[in-house]
Amino acid sequence: MASDQRDAGWDNTMRSVVSLAQELIRQPSRGGVDDYGPVLGVLEKWLAGHAVPHRRLHDEAGALVGLLVEVAGEHPGPWWTLDACVDTAPYGDTDRWSFPPASGEIRDGWLLGRGAADSKLAAAMYCHLAANLAARPHTFSGGLAVLLDVDEHTGNFGGARAYLADRQAVRPAGVIIGYPGMDEVVVGGRGLWRAAITVHAPSGHSGSSRAVTGAISRAARLVCLLDTAELPGPDASSGFPLGPKLTVTAFHGGQGFSVIPDRVDINLDVRTTPEFDAHHAETLVRKVVAEVDAELSTPIPTTVTEVASWPAFRLEEDEQPAAALLTVARATGLDVRAKTAGPSNIGNLLARHGIPATAGFGVPYEGLHGIDERASLAELPDVYAIHQQALEDLLRGA
Structure with missing residues (x-):
């Protein structure tokens, strides 16, 4: 493929990621407040349109708590999971926002609105990574799951719990959680x-x-x-x-x-x-x-x-999936450090089940859980490419 064609295809992918993220932001999905059906409907429509296998997840009471994407390779091997929540924190005092919380607009290179940083842009990115793999199952081993959780900001982590309890789902070898921020990969937490x-x-x-x-x-x-x-x-x-x-x-x-x-x-x-x-x-x-x-x-x-x-948890930098993200990011010249976080995250829940997880490595952001939440789009191509390479390394056992 010629360079200009490759660049055009790449630009189209980035535009598509941003477009999907905009649609998600425009569907309010505050944890414990809004109906999650509309935001999950946006994802279901997109996944169906790109022939990506997916199904709904429900908790023990039958409530809808997420979507699970499952893309199997043609060769045996471990499965890896990308996780991003599509419910959000509440808006807070909307009078203090300089744009509508469900904006989804782009201004000066920033994607605006609640969930832009945490974590609808990551969810859109992970759907595209899954679609890319679904089109070429002969090129990788094992499989990729994408967990799109809508019960995260409640503190219940209902989507993750339903995934872990699902007897049909393949137990993952590790999970990458799509939180924002380019300086760190969280490899542990209290x-x-x-x-x-x-x-x-x-x-x-x-x-x-x-x-x-x-x-x-x-x-x-x-x-x-x-x-x-x-x-x-x-x-x-x-x-x-x-x-x-x-x-x-x-x-x-x-x-x-x-x-x-x-x-x-x-x-x-x-x-x-x-x-x-x-x-x-x-x-x-x-x-x-x-x-x-x-x-x-x-x-x-x-x-x-x-x-x-x-429980508290911590991965060594040479443990997967931390090693894959850190290795690829550092190879591009980024100064990315491994961090043990003070707050907890889904990684702690996964640690209880013996599943290693990382959190973070996404685009720069402002206003997460606060006023005027926004995510920078200038770094999106690098973040996407690093996730894609790290995922391919994991799926071929590199």
């Missing part, structure tokens, strides 16, 4: 242990002559002890660069002015590491709770209910 804590105490009148230690006072004491609890720092010998972190994220109780409440509900988020895991987190929290119950006694003890728990 885990989490989350709990709902309920603090009890006798109720009473705020004007009573009798001294009453209410639930708010007991809960405040508990929060102070949790905030000052001693946590270990990073353990250099473990190879994991971050230490654990404990944060009280919600505190609810009381009403009006004259009643001393008998209950306060607290949400607690603990970010865990390989050396300070969920067991250590729960042990520490229950110890602090026992201390408060002994110091400020009450007929009903404080309860601690685990809400979620994921």
Whole structure:
């Protein structure tokens, strides 16, 4: 193929990726707010029009939680998965946006709108990569799955859970998650242990002559002890660069002015590491709770209910699929570093199932989860080409 023809074909692919991303952005799909049918309908129409095999995923209750694309090669081998969410964060204060959150317009080289960065552009890119492979199954081994999740921003990760529970789906050798940002490939993340804590105490009148230690006072004491609890720092010998972190994220109780409440509900988020895991987190929290119950006694003890728990994870740079992305990106001259992230991601869920994952390596962005979300399109050709080469290397076992 002549160079000008090859360039024209490449330009057409980039235009098609952007066009699909624009359509997706124009379908509001805020997690837990909007109907996901329209945004998934855009994807289904595109995939069907390009003869890419796909099917819907449902959770245990029958709710629609995503699409799964499956493209099989003609030769046996491991399967690899590309994952991108097409639900989004909420809009926030729309009066502060300088363009409509569901814009989808292009301005000064930026794709505008909620989901442009996280992660509708990545979803459009991954659909095109799948279509490219579907047209030539004789050229690769194993297979490619593309998970298009619409239950990610709720924190439920329903699409990923449905994929992992699907007996028809081939278990992947690894997953590449399509988050934005060109400087890093996330190869690990802290885990989490989350709990709902309920603090009890006798109720009473705020004007009573009798001294009453209410639930708010007991809960405040508990929060102070949790905030000052001693946590270990990073353990250099473990190879994991971050230490654990404990944060009280919600505190609810009381009403009006004259009643001393008998209950306060607290949400607690603990970010865990390989050396300070969920067991250590729960042990520490229950110890602090026992201390408060002994110091400020009450007929009903404080309860601690685990809400979620994921392990920390970290891949070495020579482990797949991290190695494929990092090798190809660095070979193009990009200064890309491997990063262990403070927040968790679907990689933590996958780690629980023994599936290695990376997150990141996408286009530069602004306003992710905030005001005026946008994604830069100037770097899209490089990001696409690096994903394509890394994927081909994985599918031929390079």
